[in-house]
Amino acid sequence: MIALPPPKPEVLARREEIVAGLRALVPGEGVIAETLRLRPYETDGLSAYRQPPLAVVLPTSTEQVAAVLRFLHENDVRVVPRGAGTSLSGGALPLADAVVVGLMRMNRILDVSFPDRLAVVEAGVTNLGITKAVEGEGFFYAPDPSSQLACMIGGNVMMNSGGAHCLKYGVTANNLLGVKFVTIEGEVIEVGGGHLDAAGYDWLGLITGSEGQLGLVTEVTVRILRAAEGQRAMLAAFRSTEVAGAAVDAIMASGVIPVALEFMDKPCIHACEAFAHAGYPLDAEAMLIIEVEGSGEEQDALLGRIREICERFDPISMRVAASAEESMAIWKGRKGAFGAVGRISPDYLCMDGTIPTSELPYVLRRIGEMSAACGLGVANVFHAGDGNLHPLIMFDANDPESFAKAEAFGADILKLCVEVGGCLTGEHGVGVEKRDLMGVQFTRPELQQQRRVKEAFDPEWLLNPAKVFPLEGALAPPAH
Amino acid sequence: MAGTGRSGLAGVRGRNTMSGEGSRIAPADEAGVSAAVVAAHAEGVPLAVEGRGTKAAMLRPVQAARTLSLRAVSGITFYKPEEMVISARAGTPLEEIEAALAERRQRIVAEPPDLGALLGATGGGKGSIGGVVACNLSGPRRVAGFATRDLVLGLRFVNGEGEVLRSGGRVHKNVTGLDLCKLLSGSHGTLAVITEVTLKVGPAPERTATLVLPVADEAAGVVALSAGLTSPFGVTGAAMLPEGVSANGVMGPVALLRLEDVEASVRYRMERLRAALPGGRVLEGDESRALWRAVRDAAPLAVAQGEAVWRLSVRPSRASAAVAALRSIGARVMLDWGGGLVWVAGAATSAVHEAVMETARRAGGTFTLFRAPDPMRVSVPVIPDEVPALAALSARVKAALDPGGRLNPGRMRAGG
Numbered sequence: 001m002i003a004l005p006p007p008k009p010e011v012l013a014r015r016e017e018i019v020a021g022l023r024a025l026v027p028g029e030g031v032i033a034e035t036l037r038l039r040p041y042e043t044d045g046l047s048a049y050r051q052p053p054l055a056v057v058l059p060t061s062t063e064q065v066a067a068v069l070r071f072l073h074e075n076d077v078r079v080v081p082r083g084a085g086t087s088l089s090g091g092a093l094p095l096a097d098a099v100v101v102g103l104m105r106m107n108r109i110l111d112v113s114f115p116d117r118l119a120v121v122e123a124g125v126t127n128l129g130i131t132k133a134v135e136g137e138g139f140f141y142a143p144d145p146s147s148q149l150a151c152m153i154g155g156n157v158m159m160n161s162g163g164a165h166c167l168k169y170g171v172t173a174n175n176l177l178g179v180k181f182v183t184i185e186g187e188v189i190e191v192g193g194g195h196l197d198a199a200g201y202d203w204l205g206l207i208t209g210s211e212g213q214l215g216l217v218t219e220v221t222v223r224i225l226r227a228a229e230g231q232r233a234m235l236a237a238f239r240s241t242e243v244a245g246a247a248v249d250a251i252m253a254s255g256v257i258p259v260a261l262e263f264m265d266k267p268c269i270h271a272c273e274a275f276a277h278a279g280y281p282l283d284a285e286a287m288l289i290i291e292v293e294g295s296g297e298e299q300d301a302l303l304g305r306i307r308e309i310c311e312r313f314d315p316i317s318m319r320v321a322a323s324a325e326e327s328m329a330i331w332k333g334r335k336g337a338f339g340a341v342g343r344i345s346p347d348y349l350c351m352d353g354t355i356p357t358s359e360l361p362y363v364l365r366r367i368g369e370m371s372a373a374c375g376l377g378v379a380n381v382f383h384a385g386d387g388n389l390h391p392l393i394m395f396d397a398n399d400p401e402s403f404a405k406a407e408a409f410g411a412d413i414l415k416l417c418v419e420v421g422g423c424l425t426g427e428h429g430v431g432v433e434k435r436d437l438m439g440v441q442f443t444r445p446e447l448q449q450q451r452r453v454k455e456a457f458d459p460e461w462l463l464n465p466a467k468v469f470p471l472e473g474a475l476a477p478p479a480h
Numbered sequence: 481m482a483g484t485g486r487s488g489l490a491g492v493r494g495r496n497t498m499s500g501e502g503s504r505i506a507p508a509d510e511a512g513v514s515a516a517v518v519a520a521h522a523e524g525v526p527l528a529v530e531g532r533g534t535k536a537a538m539l540r541p542v543q544a545a546r547t548l549s550l551r552a553v554s555g556i557t558f559y560k561p562e563e564m565v566i567s568a569r570a571g572t573p574l575e576e577i578e579a580a581l582a583e584r585r586q587r588i589v590a591e592p593p594d595l596g597a598l599l600g601a602t603g604g605g606k607g608s609i610g611g612v613v614a615c616n617l618s619g620p621r622r623v624a625g626f627a628t629r630d631l632v633l634g635l636r637f638v639n640g641e642g643e644v645l646r647s648g649g650r651v652h653k654n655v656t657g658l659d660l661c662k663l664l665s666g667s668h669g670t671l672a673v674i675t676e677v678t679l680k681v682g683p684a685p686e687r688t689a690t691l692v693l694p695v696a697d698e699a700a701g702v703v704a705l706s707a708g709l710t711s712p713f714g715v716t717g718a719a720m721l722p723e724g725v726s727a728n729g730v731m732g733p734v735a736l737l738r739l740e741d742v743e744a745s746v747r748y749r750m751e752r753l754r755a756a757l758p759g760g761r762v763l764e765g766d767e768s769r770a771l772w773r774a775v776r777d778a779a780p781l782a783v784a785q786g787e788a789v790w791r792l793s794v795r796p797s798r799a800s801a802a803v804a805a806l807r808s809i810g811a812r813v814m815l816d817w818g819g820g821l822v823w824v825a826g827a828a829t830s831a832v833h834e835a836v837m838e839t840a841r842r843a844g845g846t847f848t849l850f851r852a853p854d855p856m857r858v859s860v861p862v863i864p865d866e867v868p869a870l871a872a873l874s875a876r877v878k879a880a881l882d883p884g885g886r887l888n889p890g891r892m893r894a895g896g
């Protein structure tokens with residue numbers, strides 16, 4: 001279990017006063033302090049960890065967010081920002097003495113400009129909500145995390161979230177133009193806007209992926225793109241993970257970059273097939289889903305070339321969708337992968353390391369060995385084009401020993417990712433989950449440097465403490 | 481490892497620096513860079529950081545007694561075409577990297593420009609990969625996706641205290657910890673000295689073609705560019721040459737729309753694009769490539785000796801109003817990024833500079849003074865001033881990386 005810091009007794013003792021102060025700033029239903037109503041906020045997508053906060057405040061405007069942060073700062077109260085609470089790394093996990101500042105009531109689309117190819121939205125708009133607002137004109141917002149129905153753009157910015165289609169379109173950071181940002185002191189700062197390049201420091205780049213460590217985001221300007229004429233998927237199944245890995249390399253080296261290139265191993269294929277009945281090949285050791293874009297003829301041409309490449313690797317079977325419906329059927333199993341594993345195991349931990357793609361066969365073999373050694377099942381689903389692994393470790397949360405084993409197994413996988421030249425997290429963030437592993441990837445001076453940058457924004461370490469940085473430095477300003 | 485070993489410190493001393501005075505150090509390796517920074521930090525000596533030193537006249541002149549050159553810290557250290565990753569030491573000439581990539585039919589997607597000619601530099605080529613990242617310079621393809629900073633997967637760097645540190649890595653997706661790669665991209669050597677860069681690269685397209693579309697004026701031009709960029713055909717370049725401006729025999733006023741992809745796609749998409757935007761002609765292959773090189777390097781501006789050059793990044797729909805304002809003060813312009821990038825050449829006077837700053841503000845964007853005589857560069861803001869809250873953060877972030885304020889003092893702002 002990951003340790004949480006002891007609450008500040010003086011803050012706990014002043015709870016009533018703090019709640020009253022917040023109520024004065026955010027009237028009506030905006031402040032939650034009743035035990036029962038705090039329950040929905042006590043955890044996020046990493047549900048093994050639970051901790052009700054001191055209170056929850058749900059502002060409706062940037063001005064309210066600024067006033068709330070100024071008040072909490074003056075009162076030395078810790079702050080946990082929250083979007084939809086789908087973080088898989090415990091990024092939105094509360095602390096007993098912290099106030100959760102939830103952005104979900106800030107959910108308006110403020111501006112859409114097709115000629116400028118941008119949309120300005122509040123932080124609580126869902127990821128899919130942006131696409132919904134512009135798809136009538138044939139546009140979309142490109143990063144598409146599987147949680148896109150629920151997760152919010154503010155959370156996406158703070159986690160620099162990816163999705164199946166980021167192979168072509170990039171992750172959140174590559175699709176932002178600006179943010180409205182509120183510091184812990186309650187200062188409102190506009191960064192970027194309707195233009196592409198900043199002069200001066202790249203604040204937007206630094207804020208993106210900062211996991212609520214630097215400030216709160218209340219508005220986001222995103223790039224919107226015109227959708228391609230159409231898209232179509234194919235499926236290719238192989239005899240071994242090595243061969244499938246080699247096929248991935250060959251596709252990437254061919255110069256034809258698909259929009260998506262997903263990899264599933266045998267346990268994952270079986271779990272998804274049982275759930276979605278997508279017609280996946282159950283005899284395969286590994287399967288690729290490959291999607292291309294363009295007009296009908298362009299799709300034919302591209303899929304034809306990818307088919308030829310796959311044929312060189314003696315596939316067990318290949319299936320090229322003939323229509324949009326058949327494409328959806330191929331995707332159906334993959335999109336439901338997490339849920340499918342949830343059906344065959346009482347609980348699962350979703351890991352998120354990245355590796356160089358050439359290391360894929362080796363890493364999958366090692367994960368298999370670790371799984372056998374600890375007795376816990378694992379299903380692997382993988383954004384193959386960019387090396388982002390999602391091993392799903394199956395365990396039973398009611399059995400503390402099983403949970404401890406699952407956490408240790410997960411940590412070993414992430415250490416392996418770093419060992420082969422990769423990193424601890426490709427898109428889910430460090431949060432509380434990988435905090436104590438940061439020393440595996442970074443030297444002490446490197447972590448100290450990051451802490452000093454964090455301190456430039458938040459000298460008192462009030463913003464989302466106990467996350468990202470190993471505990472010693474996450475709580476007290478580092479000695480330097 | 482930080483600050484160890486003076487092995488690499490052997491360098492050329494005594495030559496003139498970009499600030500005109502003092503000594504020059506050109507360490508042979510990262511340990512030497514670290515040692516030089518440790519020494520400067522200890523002695524309280526400011527350092528001017530230089531890539532290949534091909535450029536002198538950018539932003540504000542650095543007042544530093546000592547110049548640290550990365551010229552000798554050079555060479556490609558890692559290249560895996562099938563993973564689309566390349567690493568090179570900071571002083572590696574961009575041409576060397578581009579040549580290695582071309583051999584495997586790959587390229588730097590952000591299309592970094594060669595601004596030597598525009599800026600009156602004599603020879604020396606495009607400069608170093610460290611310099612390109614330190615300036616976050618991107619070319620026409622920026623409009624379709626990625627800036628240089630988006631392609632930086634990892635950096636090794638030396639902070640102002642001489643510590644050797646890393647951020648990012650060599651994999652394509654990485655959200656581990658704060659993204660110092662982005663913070664350092666575009667920081668013009670004021671936060672740290674970059675010693676090694678790892679970039680994401682992409683395949684060179686099979687085919688490229690450009691639609692050259694005559695337009696009445698900038699307003700019509702930006703509308704045409706926007707039509708191209710909001711089409712489903714994946715336009716990767718959208719520039720405009722105004723009246724009186726020409727490049728490689730293409731005379732303005734014209735809108736230019738580029739397609740790059742596999743053979744069949746470019747053929748099909750160009751047909752569709754022409755149907756949607758009739759009246760133009762198509763340039764193929766080498767002709768198209770040469771035209772975009774000119775656009776990339778802002779060559780069509782044909783800057784005269786003594787003129788100043790600005791680069792404005794604006795909201796595209798406000799570009800034509802911005803152009804009108806700039807014309808009224810006698811400046812010449814060229815548009816890229818669908819109107820989102822406005823290159824401006826004009827008289828190097830503070831009156832023109834004021835007007836350019838105001839124009840950028842009204843167009844919802846930013847400006848950078850790219851080239852101007854020294855007296856002008858020290859007396860005007862070369863990038864927009866930050867609001868007080870942001871200026872305070874800038875100072876604190878600078879102190880977090882370079883507590884003694886030794887690196888490139890005054891490069892981006894007076895006193896900063």
Ligand SMILES: Cc1cc2nc3c(=O)[nH]c(=O)nc-3n(C[C@H](O)[C@H](O)[C@@H](O)COP(=O)(O)OP(=O)(O)OC[C@H]3O[C@@H](n4cnc5c(N)ncnc54)[C@H](O)[C@@H]3O)c2cc1C
Binds near residue numbers: 530
């Ligand atoms: C505002 C602006 C103005 C420009 N003006 C000119 C110009 O007048 N003439 C011209 O030819 N090009 C100019 N450029 C283009 C740019 O300098 C080159 O394209 C770039 O590649 C220079 O490479 P270099 O190795 O010669 O770098 P240098 O010219 O030596 O350095 C460029 C900048 O980057 C910094 N830098 C270089 N290497 C490192 C490193 N390893 N770590 C940290 N910082 C580093 C330097 O301190 C300097 O601020 C300008 C760019 C910008 C953004």
Ligand SMILES: Cc1cc2nc3c(=O)[nH]c(=O)nc-3n(C[C@H](O)[C@H](O)[C@H](O)COP(=O)(O)OP(=O)(O)OC[C@H]3O[C@@H](n4cnc5c(N)ncnc54)[C@H](O)[C@@H]3O)c2cc1C
Binds near residue numbers: 215
């Ligand atoms: C089933 C499922 C599938 C998923 N699939 C993907 C996927 O494909 N790709 C992917 O990248 N992720 C995925 N995720 C992870 C998660 O959805 C993303 O990290 C998402 O961006 C979180 O958004 P949220 O609104 O839920 O943020 P939260 O979970 O509420 O918060 C995330 C972090 O950001 C901070 N934060 C939130 N809003 C703000 C704000 N406005 N200002 C400052 N800080 C803020 C929080 O403190 C926290 O640290 C998945 C999660 C689930 C449960």
